[in-house]
Amino acid sequence: MGNSESVRATHFQRPDATADTMEDDQPQDHHISISNKMVERLVEDATLTAGIDTGASNPRGDFKEKMFIEKLKALDENHTERFGLTVGELNAILKRVEKRTANMVDDEPVCAGIQRQIIECYDGATSPAAGIQCWDTIGAFTECVQAAGARRLQARNERDALELERRTRHVAHAREHALKDLS
Structure with missing residues (x-):
């Protein structure tokens, strides 16, 4: 939580002092600014809580399990994106290495x-x-x-x-x- 991406800050903009003297037909401008990461977290929380069965004996445990599954999926996607390796590609590399080393007869360690x-x-x-x-x-x-x-x-x-x-x-x-x- 020490980096800038995990900060959950909101910025409130209070109306001017002169806004009380404004006429009622002009719209007042009140803003709440939140980061994109906060929006993503809110959407993620909303999708996870929508899928929880409230009649379950332990809805809190189900929520935690779903959160962990979602985090694992995000880590997997991040790893795939960063390194460009999927399970299928890794299996293909393994098959190529096994095919290339299958005819090696020297089982004795070198030196x-x-x-x-x-x-x-x-x-x-x-x-x-x-x-x-x-x-x-x-x-x-x-x-x-x-x-x-x-x-x-x-x-x-x-x-x-x-x-x-x-x-x-x-x-x-x-x-x-x-x-x-x-x-």
Whole structure:
């Protein structure tokens, strides 16, 4: 409630002192100004209270439940609007990742030996400052992971090159047969 959006302020404008001396046929100008957020809250409260069954044993509990549901819906809409992800899109991303990683056969962790050394180093550290001694091991782990990534990328590029070469031969072979059929 500390930000400016949640302030529920109303502004009353009192009529001038000379308004008492005005004639009755002129309309007096009395205004109440409220923010757009306040209007939204009033409309939300009105729609929620309209749906409550007053004959229920606990109408206050039903009102709170509906308020929580509405707040959750608003949070979901806000999240969807902010990040552009819906449940359907998230499921589609999950399926794409599963499809791309389904043929990965290397279940062994990358650089498991150095990873074990890092864990042992941090377990042996008696104070947070002693953890600084593990930097060399962390550097070796980082280099190992980068090298493993480079090896995988190189292997993938080689597979892609072989696949492209195979496709090129296949297209050339098909083109050759198509030209023979035309002649």
